[in-house]
Amino acid sequence: MDNNDELQVQIQYALVEKLSNSNRRQAKLLAILDECIFECDKHLNLTYINEAWEKKLGYSSDSLIGSNITKLINCDDIMHFVAYSCCLLEGKQTPSVEIQIKNSLGLLNWFELRLVYDEKSGFIGSLYDIQRHKDSQLLLTQQQKYVKRLSLVASHTNNLVIITDKFGVIEWVNNSFEVLTGYTCDEVIGTSPGHLLQGPKTCEKSRKVMSHAVKNGLPFQVETTNYDKNGNIYWVAIDANPVRDDEGQVKHFIAIETNITQRVKAEQAMAEIEYNYHSVVDNIPDIVLRLDTFGNLLFINQAWQRVLHSRVDESLGLPIIKFIAKEDVEKISSTLLDYKQGKRDIRRFDIRLINAQGINNWVEITLTPIVGGYESDLSSIAATLVDIQERIESEQILLEAKHQAETLAE
Template identity: 25%
Template sequence: MTKHKIYIEAAETAKIGIWESNLETDTVYWDSITKSILEVPEDFVPVNGSGINFYTEGKNREKIRSLIQRATDCGISFIDKFQITTAKNNIKYVECICQVEVVNNKVTRLLGTFQDITKEQNLINELQLSVEKFSSVFSSANDAIIIINSASGIISDCNPRSYELTGYSSSELMGLHNSELFPMEKRKEIRVFLADQLKKDDHFVKETYIKSYDGTIIPIEVASGKKFMIDNQTFLVCFLRDISERKNSDYTLNMLSLVASETTDAILISNPDGIAVWANKSYTKLTGYSLEETVGKKPRYLLNGPETDLQTIHNINFAIENKKDLKFTILNYNKSNEKFWYESNITPVFDDRGNCIKFVCVGRDVTARIEKEIELKRILEVTSQQNNKLFNFAHIVSHNIRSHTSNLLMVLDVIETAKDTNEKLSYIEMFKEGTEKLSETIEYLNEIITIQKNTNIKKKDINLHDEIEKTKITLRLSILKSQIEINHTIPDDLTVSVIPAYLDSILLNLFTNAIKYRSRKRKSFLEIGYEVNEHYTIISFKDNGLGLNLKKNGHKIFGMYKTFHGNEDARGIGLCITKNQLEAMKGKIEVESEEGIGSVFKIYINEK
């Protein structure tokens, strides 16, 4: 086997193409490997110059043309790398070797090899890109980056940020032992730590301090990448970050946290959805819920109760949903289900981009203040009621009693001026009638004053069913005469907490009113029913009597001497006394009525 044949077989095995250009015969030869690289058919016949067009247009094509020209004219061989575009329009990288054959000082033939190096070139390109990226990051990084020779501890390279952080110049920092950057008391710790990290070959982050060129101590966070080797030397990349601002923020935050933890105000911090993430001691003490019970929940779920105001809850939810601040006072319930009044401010906290990141709720227990306000309001209401009653009494005293006394004085004057004895005696009956009416008025006033004065009489539990039956027996003649039908649905065991004498008076008055003001046009009835709620036992008295025009007379129905139907026996005092008796027992009376249809009186008996 000839050397030429051995060479061709070796080239095929190594996938190296062989090409030849005979300048004397003006012929070109490409082997199958060369054709495969150029992605042309096996039967493709190259001609002189056709190969140039496969080199990518631009510098690659110009370079190969120039090298071929030099080889042809001057007999200079070459070896170089090129980018080509194949017949199938694929980009490849090739290495082309050209040898020159000279006969009688004349170049007669160019021959060489053609090898596809696309994979190798792509790896080189990627490596160059990575180097460029690393170089860019290395130069422009906000963190100081130093590369330490692990054997000597010497800083072999660093980026510009290192000079700013340490205060050293590039010439001073390069070649400096890394321990010189740290305060004396930190050097041993850092030396041991770096040695340990080199053994582990693992990423680490540690807070420590460096000492700058001018002696300033700077808190830093030092981090490392993995070690790498060049020429059998191990190097470690370290990142140094100035955390002075963070340390100052941490200190300020710790101080604020201490203040927040120890303040007497209750402080709660929630996420943007209103879910608690932290609460101070005052908050947990006030609510009775521990920090673990509070965090992760919406406070309103824990603190709401039966008397919590729904509108205030709506306002709180609206403020959280719309990221608004809100000041409110609400009745809360602690873990032991005890009520307390809570005054609070909700304030949203926003980041630099305007996004709500949390809510801060600062509140306090204002139960004592609110209770005083409620008591003051109650006192004002009682005072207002008393003033109205005094005004009513003043009106009665000034009008009714004065009218009676004026009538009596007129009768006396007539008696004195009368000359005949029989005439004088005839006026004595008028004087007697006037004194009786005055006595009756004073008696009514005294009864109402007595009711309002005796507010501390103890109430007793009375069987309501029995009391209603007793009242029916007492009024049986009137009931029989009026032919009114009286029915009730009061259970045998229903008891009410009342002043017995007052209940007796109230029942008598409501029964007699139904009898007295019954309609003569239809058969009369009185139906007595009841209901019980959380605060009252409510007794209803429904009749089909004459009824009232409440629009016209509703404001004066419970006043003294108010009559509406012209009955001769009406005194206009019964409902006034009933109202006062119920109010003395912390109850009330209400009326529903329609003229010509009937009325429903409801008495509310306070069971507390």
């Protein structure tokens, strides 16, 4: 071998060694990649896969080499893959396609597929794992659908709906809130419901309950006074609950507020009527009572205490016969029985009340049945007791005088 031949051999050895080192570097690079790299022939039979296939999908190189890659693709995605590969064969540039690949357990994973076509060797491709992205997309879609349904429900309810962040700052309100308060959603976002709606007549106890609940991430229920944009007062019943994330941390509060203004006004009107009624009735000299159908005392005016020397609050709920002389109990009992049997006439007769000292006091009692709205059912009995003690005593004096006169005449 002359010097030229020897030099040529040395050059060839050097080139082979350099190529071998390059291949080793490429193999190491492919081994550390997170993407699933593969090669397949023109018929889509796999000729090479990197180590990521085993990490991601559980396949070893020996189990896949020679297999057709379409056997790993979800049936619904095979047509997408074939169309993609045909575009490449036709020389068209197509960036990528999303497909589902079966892992060694038969479960499907989403991947972004990228292919290049080499006329000599076939296809070279990569599979980038997008399962987490798909899961997030699905979760986001589900959340958007849920929020859309929630918004639809919230926008069609008469109740006021307020969504705040964990600090109680408004993020969203429904249409009913806008109608009642006069504030638009854009106006209230970023504000505190308390600062916006509360005023001088707002219950201080309710303020403290709400503030404590928001600070500690607790649900709360209160009834309180709020003010609309024009300063008009309205009443609401608030039912608020925290919304927590998967770790249990409070992310939002959702408050459902019911407008109870009409109910409160009705209660206030009834309270005023009752106050006025008591003011009048308590100044009547005669005893005014209301009994249930069994004869128990439901209402007593102040004249009761003056005549019987018994406290009103201690007498309520007791049977009236407890305060009547034994000889007169039958009159009351028979009347109650008649009323239970359907009679509805007004009864009037004289009875003796027994006061706290055990002294009898004659009264004329008038019993009036009070019927309900359904088929004249008896709901209660009104009673008025007029003090006739002086009249009875006068009658007794007259009787005694008459008796004495008759005796003297004999």
